Amino acid sequence: MGFRSSDGTFELTPCCAFSCVAGSSAAQPFVVTVAPAVRLMMDLHAHLCSNEVIGFLGGTVDAVARTISIERVRGEMPRG
Numbered sequence: 001m002g003f004r005s006s007d008g009t010f011e012l013t014p015c016c017a018f019s020c021v022a023g024s025s026a027a028q029p030f031v032v033t034v035a036p037a038v039r040l041m042m043d044l045h046a047h048l049c050s051n052e053v054i055g056f057l058g059g060t061v062d063a064v065a066r067t068i069s070i071e072r073v074r075g076e077m078p079r080g
Helices: 038-046
Strands: 031-034 055-061 067-076
Touching: 031 038, 038 055, 038 067
Parallel strands: 031 067
Antiparallel strands: 055 067
16 A cells, blocks of 8 residues: 655555565455446546546455455545
8 A cells, every 4th residue: 555755745556466475376366346436537537637647446345255346536636
């Protein structure tokens, strides 16, 4: 996850291939579902931004069913 630095801005977490995670098996551990309204908002936000696209995703995790459901989105505009 990203975190807030001392000046109040958000730091981005670098992405890596799942295989680089220590102890990972061949299959990804969770199935991720994204609500249609979230997909629409992400697409709209990406098309309206003239520079980097930043935002927050929220939802639920079911460890037993091994699912992550993204149900909310909030687009942000970069500072500067």
